[in-house]
Amino acid sequence: MKIGSWLHRQLTTWPTLHGQQQLMAALGLTPDTNPFTPVRRARRTFEETVQLLELFLHREGCIPAARETIRVDGDTVKIGAWLAKARTKHGRLVRGGVDS
Known part of the structure; x- marks a missing residue:
């Protein structure tokens, strides 16, 4: 146990x-x-996560793979998973699907 x-x-x-x-x-x-x-941390806004994505792109020179992470203020952000989810959600919206 x-x-x-x-x-x-x-x-x-x-x-x-x-x-x-x-x-x-x-x-x-x-x-x-x-x-x-x-300790519960406040959730990042969409705009804050986009800024982290821009930081990653500038630093690494490529888009993050699905399992890529970035360290911010001692916190690990799963930036690759976030981008994959955002792409999936965007695709549903473009195709006229339901946003959940």
Whole structure:
């Protein structure tokens, strides 16, 4: 069992825990003070991702393959997957398909 999965389950079922609440609280593990909660980053806008694509094109001199990534502020952006998805979505719009 992975500790992260176990901890997530304990903290999401906190009201059903009885004696374990005290033990976990003594370790500083409560739903309010969960040290393992990932920090959610704001989603990039379409325009921001286009700027990253332009940066990639300028730096690499070619369009990104489907599995290409770019590092930005310590974050990995799957720029190739984003471009492939944007192309697919654009193709559906051009052919008159439904945008989902």
